[in-house]
Amino acid sequence: MSAHVLELKDVTMQFGGVVAVDSLSLAVDEGEIVALIGPNGAGKTTAFNVVTGVYPPTNGEVRFHDRVIVSNRPRGKMKKLYAGSSRGVYTASVAPSPDRITKLGIARTFQNIRLFKDLTVLENVLIAKHMNIKAGLFSAVFRLNAKEERQMRESALALLKIVGLEDARDEVASSLPYGKQRHLEIARALATEPKLLLLDEPAAGMNPQETDELTAFIRRIKEDFHLTVFMIEHHMNLVMEISDRIYVIDFGKQIAEGTPAQVQDNPVVIAAYLGVEEA
């Protein structure tokens, strides 16, 4: 009986002949901040997409609070093509759509900000609240759910306050400055009331000062919302400062795991990032 919040077992994602993620196994525990790092094209975002149900994996299993949420093994044409290095036997085929996974309590942000651009800041957060709506179509159209709607608004506004966007609530999302858009995306993810938050390069394109602010912000929401955070990040300052543990992958394979100090000194990691000098 494991106490992992998130556990990946032999997760392999193969597109045609390309193995983007190869037998990735990792675990994230309650209350941790875990980072997934690796050079460009290492398969980090693909791993996220498997966890959130965007792609069904070619092989492997994902567990959330010890419950299998995604599982597959090579089938059909993939049986012959399969080039992953592990052959764990995962009989069940579980491939829920991303909205089901979000409902289980896993929320995410995107590497390239994916806000609802033409909608207002408040609407962006309200949409994430729609998932738990109790009112049916009829009562929503005739405004019989005024109380529920008000509660949705109040909690959405509370979230905007936390991210410091309450004054911008009626502005169109695309008009926000870049850093604020990142914050809004996190607020929107928090609105789904997640237990696990997946952040895909939250500091991408931010300057050092913004990155520092973001570091503090992630710490704060982690405490306030009792979250477990699993993130992909390239800013090493942020990663080293905030993470409890780090997984390093390269060409889809895990090459190192450990505390920031351990990973920093690992020659394999340095080689992956900087390349190895021919002897």
Added chain:
Amino acid sequence: MKTKKSTKRICSVLAFAALLAFLYLLDPNSMTMKLLQKGAILAVVAASMNLLNGFTGLFSLGQAGFMSIGAYITALLTIPVKSLDGVYYAGGMSEGIRAFKMAMEAGPAWLTSVYPFLALILGGVAAALVAALIGIPVLRLKSDYLAIATLGVSEIIRAVVSSPQMEKITNGSYGLNKIPNFPEMFGGAVPSKVTPFLIAAVCIALMVLLINSSYGRAFKAIREDETAAEAMGVNLFKHKEMAFVISSFFTGVGGGLLAMYLRSIDAKTFSIALTYDILLIIVIGGIGSMTGSVLSAFLVTVSKEGFLRFFDETLTIGGWQVPLFRAGFRMVIFSILLMAVVLFYRRGIMGTKEFSWDAVFGLPGWFKRKFGRKAARGGDGR
């Protein structure tokens, strides 16, 4: 600039009363009335198409097909029994439907008075049911592919309606006629001529309420970014199907109204050209604006059938007959206007904005800002 809520409410009531008074005073047989009625009907269909294309981001071209379902059901149910033999003179009529209609006509007085409305609603429900079935496979497609598939569906519906196998129900290629005009409402308090406007207003109001509800926000989220919407817990298929079915319902009701307006329909009425007409309306009005769709429905109808007719008549200036001015020329002018809109006002009249009194009261200021500066610049020119 914010206007007080009470002021807005008074303005809305006054505007509504003025409109209603205007409609009550208008001669029911005048050209203006006919045009406005057609505008109101097209406004319903345009709004329902906009709900799908503009708000949910599903590019569907099946409108004509769903309209024909609504129109045929409404026509079938409302044609009086005594006219049936005249309508189905060629192939005869299905005895089951005739018996049903006779039973309905023999019903109590309240039933006969709400019967036309029931027919409209049933037409809408039938269109919605067909949409629900078709939506299951078709809504898995995206953008252009969805448009092609729905276009195909619309053609299939048309082919089925006019097929000889359906002769005893739809009267095949002869179509249905002797369809009664719009019914009166509330025991004559609302005359027949105002009914389509009232029904249209109710339909559009319902769609606006839907768009502003939590479900409407989910629709807009799908339009903006499917992947993000899904990641935020919006069930894509459920909400797409919902939008498709609701849109088809109102399209069906619009089709029923069109049958009552035209008094006679056949399969050719609901050809692809009808879908394009409606597509034009929503493009001109602004994809993603209900106000735009309604405004443009009236604008397009009135200009196409009304004042652009001027170009169809031979024009003689001082003994010289202007060439080009002959039957069909208005369509050329209309197409040119349309191209101008698509080229220079790609977002249509309204873009994605909606009507608000704030904007109306802000108009003088806007004009001043836009043209005042120009005037000032011209004024101090030495």
